[in-house]
Amino acid sequence: MEEKIIRKKTKEVQIGSKIIGGSHPILIQSMTNTRTEDVKGTIAQIQRLTEAGCEIIRCAVPTMEAAEALAEIKKGITIPLVADIHFDYRLALAAIEHGADKIRINPGNIGARERIQAVIDAAKERNIPIRVGVNSGSLEKELVERYHGVTAEGIVESALDKVHLIEELGYDNLVISIKSSDVLMCVRAHELIANRTDYPLHVGITESGTITSGNIKSAMGLGMILSQGIGDTIRVSLTGDPLEEIKSAKIILRTLGLRKGGIEVVSCPTCGRTQIDLIGLANQVEAMVSDIPLELKVAVMGCVVNGPGEAKEADIGIAGGIGEGLIIKHGEIYKKVKEEDLLEALRHELLHWGE
Structure with a gap:
């Protein structure tokens, strides 16, 4: 019997036309690598x-021009748009004003309490979710010292401190x-935080690397x-084409x-019996x-x-x-072809499947 993951x-949190959390499907997210001003x-x-x-798509908003560009970008897309904000709370306010469906901030680098309050008030007025983002690379000095280094426990405490601030x-x-x-640190942090909050979690391994190492x-x-x-x-963060x-x-x-959905391609490894370009063929099938x-x-x-025999578990094979x-x-065997x-x-x- 197939094992089933119990989520x-x-x-539930609404992001534009999408809803996450509850019993809703896990959604796939990415981030543009174009200049948002373009x-x-x-x-x-x-x-x-x-x-x-x-x-769900996230765009960097490093300038006021980028924040203002969100309004035009929204007109040309059909999925929710998340504005990625660092340091300048005015960019968060502008992004919200110009139609962002969600904003990503780290309250720790936004600044004074009144600046965070201004962002919260603007988001609240439009009922726009705030994604509280904490990375191990930006963990506060006092937490690093308290936990004697960067740890899963420190990451979780940092995130929950910021959540509690916004709640207050x-x-x-x-x-x-x-x-x-750090894969194992990231896994441990999620295990810890999942037992301490019921807010939806956006999951990923940050700065995971190139296409090969990052995928692994x-x-x-x-x-x-x-x-x-x-x-x-989820987001699979890769140094490469976001596709x-x-x-x-x-x-x-x-x-x-x-x-579910989509065609799954399985292929055997090459060996000395292989008398065709199996690598090329498998890649062609996957693209096709x-x-x-x-x-x-x-x-x-x-x-x-x-x-x-090896293809017995597949619906169709070559x-x-x-x-x-x-x-x-x-x-x-159904037929032979050249x-x-x-x-x-x-x-x-x-x-013509099913005909």
């Missing part, structure tokens, strides 16, 4: 990310984000956190059984199925010796040989 119940370029990137499966100032429409580039660290960290039922939104973050997030959620709205498992196998290939359905026609034959079967 921890958190408060309205046309930012809209174009958000549209590509949306098509790929991004459900009269607002509780909040989302919490606690991140570290994110998959391990998010896998350990999400498998405990913790998390309401890669969406692809990875979808795979992580689908692998854990937290997201990305726009096909089916919920299936597709196997890509390297030889006709073990291919049918196996390559010298000059020819097999189409396999539900573990049985090697050069294998990819197109698979696509034809998928496009």
